[in-house]
Amino acid sequence: MPSSDTGVTTDARPGLLKQPVAVWAVAFAAVVSFMGIGLVDPILPAIAGQLGATKAQTLLLFTSYLGITGLAMLLTGWVSSRHGAKKTLLAGLALIVVFAALAGSSGSIGEIVGFRAGWGLGNSLFIATALATIVGAASGGMANAIILYEAALGLGIAAGPLVGGLLGEVSWRGPFFGTAVLMAVAFTAIATLLPATPRPAVRVSVSDPLRALGHRGLRTVAAMAFLYNFGFFTLLAYTPFALEISSPIRLGFVFFGWGLCLAIASVVLAPRLQRRFGTVPVVATMLALFALVLLVEAAFVDVKPVLVVGTVVAGLFLGVNNTIVTELVMEVSPVQRSTASAAYSFVRFLGGAIAAWAAGELGEAFTDWSPFVLGAFGVLVGLAVLLGGRRHLVVVHADPAPHTPAEAQAVTTGDA
Template identity: 85%
Template sequence: MSADTTTHTGTDARPGLLKQPVAVWAVAFAAVVSFMGIGLVDPILPAIAGELGATKAQTLLLFTSYLGITGLAMLLTGWISSRFGAKKTLMAGLALNVVFAALAGSSSSIGEIVGFRAGWGLGNALFIATALATIVGAASGGMSNAIILYEAALGLGIATGPLVGGLLGEVSWRGPFFGTAVLMAIAFTAIVTLLPSTPKPAVRSKISDPIRALRHKGLATVAAMAFLYNFGFFTLLAYTPFALGISSPIKLGLVFFGWGLCLAIASVALAPRLQRRFGSVAVVSTMLALFAIVLVVEAVFVQHPAVLVVGTIVAGLFLGVNNTIVTELVMEVSPVQRSTASASYSFVRFIGGAIAAWAAGELGEVLADWAPFVLGAVGVLVGLLVLRRGRRHLVVVHDEPAPHSPAEAQAVTAGDA
């Protein structure tokens, strides 16, 4: 079977999608709250920069520290969860999120917020990789339904994050941080009370497992594409608030709420249909091309706020489709354990996002507002070339469970490399 004709498991009807155990909904709710942290600061970036006397580049370090630590910590998630179990790992991640979100809200300098966002990133890493594996393992209706639920939670979190940030940001830039700390505390309570204790894996993961997993050419291809694609994703997310020149947190929040809502809808409603009809690689390639076009248009018309608003919201559709299909590829394209595959992929893509946010801020300061969007478009297009070049490694063999032994996974991975 060729990569371009990779089919989607399940049907459009998604039988059982909403008939999930309570534990799955508890983790999904916690995921929504956790992902709120990504877009939470969007509406308050100009306010933070203004009140704390920070430059664009300094302010965007809030993304760099958060995403950079999230990416690096992904190397530890499997090692930790295999020793303490999924439930305790999820609880630890959410507890760290509560503490560091509250500390960020009480900060008095941009440096403090950047530092506390790094701690927040550590908690987010523990939660993200473990949550995906937990939902996949507990959800009814198969792998496809589980990933749809996870991506819907991601989309809703990214959508509601800016909305919450905008509403609370109208009172103070500190409000979104404190508000999110409260919501994460509620999510922590839900995990404690609704998620049953999870057994520890029979074999403990090694810190090196996520790095070794990247020897699989299929997983490496998807991760490299995501690294480059995130230059566009996080340029759009992090720099657009400055390019728009809108000082009102609620207005910025509504723009990114529209973006996130499109992302969530596309993840659930569009991605499965397009994937089944055209194949994974073909759809992802098209979404990357369309996203690159949006970024180029925004670079050309960067002085026109209406173009930036419409482009940002429309881009959510392309990103939602892309995220769902790429996540499923990550889960199914390699023979390693799914939690390890998720950690490997997330490690690479979040590092890309961290670099992108820093580079966007620097380019915006040194050159002009159009420069970050050009960088994002170039990153997305190079990611498209990487995907097309490595598409022969993206054949998905359905109905064959991933091996549960790291030794098996390592043997298969080494044989493919």
């Protein structure tokens, strides 16, 4: 099969849509889980207005969610290796149901921020183990599994703002209660359709992911993702405020377009571009184009059509980048894939948590263009890190052997 400049196999294998029912059950639950990321975007202005919160306070919803998700990535392998994938998935879904419902019942911004942290804990248990389960059960190997996972991510992020916008027209509480209901449905699907999964033979230590960051290749990718997330979550978290659109459904359509582009790019564009041009050149190009979009948005922050078009188009660059980097993380480190992936996710989610907080503070202290400049700067520094460390991005796990759930544990996309 053709491969990239790092040696990563890039062809999707036959049978992408011919998957066991258990894979589709997990994929459906993943779609619902990722809806939770974009679900709150259309209601951010409404939450700020009705609860008397500042932009910075409101964006702490992302900081608490992403910060706990990142820290919990150090625990997902430990939990799953002792209790098995199915129990870990169900525990994560149950936590999301509880904390999403509590967020909808909140009476202050502080309560929502706190409950979003619990939501992040459940999300980390679910999304890390979901990819692991799909990789272990999907037909067509890891390439197809990652494409299915990234497609679920894109569809979830695309559908989330629409659902959030529709329910947000009634009340800002609606999207939170809607998530709780949908996650309860996903819990039922996993409980009934996914067979019992055995516990892995090898147990994972909490400290293993931290030690894995000693590998230069993995550290390079993680550092790049940490910086790249400054742009990703500036776009996702601050754009609703910069657009100044009061209607949740109108905001929902903007981010629906963004998520749809992300999903299409993840499934269709990423494998073709990687096969033709190689991993590092494609990722570097996507980072450069994304930084350019953010700078254009900063320069024309008062021109709302520019913000709308820039946000939607950025989904293409982010979708390509997410898929290729996910596969690279799976291959670049000599340590167990689950451990390398947990380390990577830990670092990049913390980047997103800091970025959301910083965007809110800058937007309050200066003007709406300043968060976009910060995001572009982070992405460009991430590009420099990638190019400076490209000699360390040598594939170690290049074998075509089947991949177990433990190998894929803890890889996720983000952004979201």
